Amino acid sequence: MLEIRNLSASVDGAAILNGIDLAVPRGEVHAIMGPNGSGKSTLSYVLSGREDYEVTGGTVLFEGRDLLAMEPEARAAAGLFLAFQYPVELPGVGNANFMRTALNAVRRARGEEELDAVQFLKIARAAVKQLAMPDDMLKRNVNVGFSGGEKKRNEMLQMAILKPKLAILDETDSGLDIDALKIVAEGVNAQRGPDFTALVITHYQRLLDHIVPDRVHVLANGRIVRSGGPELAHELEARGYAGFADAA
């Protein structure tokens, strides 16, 4: 599903990623853990196509396609979804309209028929119910005045509606908010299945109590320094990152 080969990237001329190799097979959930400054957020932004990150080497294949050559919107249409660590507020943009525009853009790019407002609301209301969100969530402006937890829920709502093949969850610093983590975990677990692949990026092991990953990778100094099963997360929790940073 996702194959990252020797990926290097820099921000403002500073090298952050220094040759990442990582393969995530279809239907699996992988976690990337690492100390602050190891390049976790940079990896998520490079994969989703943010402009201010410069790829200096390597390739990323998404279902065999060159992901790095695609515009952010084309990546979304191909089935990639980034759940933002800090979702952006969009004053003046209604949540329902925003999600329908997004869903229809993705459907259009895939050659599928667009949905009218009634068809969309049916899907959206079902997703809202499934995530136990308040009904007025769709009527409000995107993330404006939302609590931290509501913003996370709104990300999970978008994920439920867009039904990506690969979700990247950037939860780098949000480990401190246990409620937010649970919301993200519920969102991921609801999607889990043979057609849903996820890359969960986190600093703390706690999130992985709620989303049990198939594989755990440790990122240090812009490289994957160790990979293992879910037990690796517990080892990190006990020992900390110190030893791994040296290994890089």
Place this chain on the structure above:
Amino acid sequence: MNAVQAAGAASFLGRFEGLRERLPGDREIRDRAAAAFRAGGFPTVRDEAWKYTSLRPVTEASFYEPLLSVADGGDLLAELPVLDGPRLVFLDGRFRPQLSVLPENIEVGTFAETAVFGRLARPDRDPLVALNTMLTEDGAVIGVPDGVDAGLLQLVSIATDVPGRAVAFHPRHCIRLGRGARLMLLEMSGGGGTYLHNPVTEAYVADGAVLVHVRLQDESRTAYHLSTLYAEVARGGTYDSFNLNLGARVARTEVHARLKGERSATHLNGAQMLGGTQHGDFTTIVSHDAPSCASRQTVKNVLSGRARGVFQGKIEVARAAQKTDGYQMNQALLLSPEAEIDSKPQLEIYADDVKCSHGATVGELDAEQLFYLRSRGIPEAEARSILVRAFLTEALDAIGDDTVRASLDRAVDAWWGKQAA
């Protein structure tokens, strides 16, 4: 009168000499206006009030007097987002009963019939008002009696396109609201080709009356729109306006609002969306003459291409106007490196117990917001348009009436359609 005209102020003065005997109303007022215009001519960028707006394209062009138009104007009217209900339609500055739907609950007439100049306009100080006073032939005269809620009335100006024969017209409108009266006036102007639309409006808002004045300026992209409005608000009254400027090659919307009675209020909100080489100037002068009055202004500009937006906002607070509450905000979104905004707030305060603030912001579209939308699959062009619309939506939210709001939304949609084309 159909001969080719000399350009500039001289041609308008020449026309006045030719028409002088036949124009309706007080000849002395017209002569004084002509004398003022003869002495001063068109303003130039050397005049402080016109520093950012050059009228050179207007003064260098030749304009003709409107013919008694044979066009029925129905096609031009259909291009504006006119609502059902009463409307007064002016074609090339002249009242067109065939296109109008007269209201039943209020008194309406025309300047051509009444020929009464009001006392608010200042031809001695404002050159375009002098030009208007000198040459005006027609306009709307609207009166809402004491205590009457007149609902919605539309005032529409359309200009016909006669290639090679650009016309100039100078309508003179007067709106009077009696004590406790209410009116929602939706004014819109459009047309085809090149022309000069130079209206002067006087609005008298009596004690406790509320005039909501929503204006859509959607003139032809090769036309000139130079409008001046004077509003006078008595005790407890409100003049609440929203000005949406989308059209014209060069446009200036100048509003003088005088809060004359205690606890009166005015809102001079607006938005300008300009592209190409359009120039749009929104100039306001709010005079707080009495205590405990409030003025509010939020103006948003969306500028693309090489468009230039101007906002000049002056708040004058007289010595007697204690407890004044004045607020002014101008925000601009620049969508291209060549777009420009000039923002000039001005406070003149002679009272000591007042609360006045002003602010201005200039920016581009937010990169984080744009990325967020694109990461959800929305193509860049569509994402940009969503963010621009959102910026404007916040300005248009100032319009409380849903039907009128929908009318302006239609105009904004059409503007986008033209940009994309």
